[in-house]
Amino acid sequence: KQEVTQIPAALSVPEGENLVLNCSFTDSAIYNLQWFRQDPGKGLTSLLLIQSSQREQTSGRLNASLDKSSGRSTLYIAASQPGDSATYLCAVLYGNNRLAFGKGNQVVVIP
């Protein structure tokens, strides 16, 4: 069974600092890895998707890396802003096109 772990569960950073969020998964046989943002009580917004053949993806201030062999991904958010406060979810696509989710990194950016 695929298990996804996100550490730390919660973190606070001062505005302007870079954010580093970690995701690990137990089975390296994945098709892709997706990072989502979730605001309280809201739906999920897809941020980045890294296919299994790729090492990283970038979108604006966001950069996600993937090391499939070691079962790890890292999401970097440069120069954090208060508007980046949210929960960030990592999910891996595996097996019969199923997504397995981590429990999230809850981020607070302090002005």
Next chain:
Amino acid sequence: DADVTQTPRNRITKTGKRIMLECSQTKGHDRMYWYRQDPGLGLRLIYYSFDVKDINKGEISDGYSVSRQAQAKFSLSLESAIPNQTALYFCATSDRRQGRRNEQFFGPGTRLTVL
């Protein structure tokens, strides 16, 4: 904008009642999914459908049923609601033409409370 919508957005019901949650999409995607989210447990897959005549159980299908009425519509039913089905429910879609990319797009969620 092509979108995924869910109705209702909030629902409070009583134990034993039958409840239907509806999902519709204008993205033209063929694959649709139902998830539930519980604090401390993350999102878990309930059912998924890759086409109108295709229904598959996820990891927590007991107590739920689904209906794929058309490519754009996927409904989730709780035949006899119980309090531990209180959760945030999400519908998602993806496009098989993306192949292995299979990016999933989520609706805004339905908050269900069973008293």
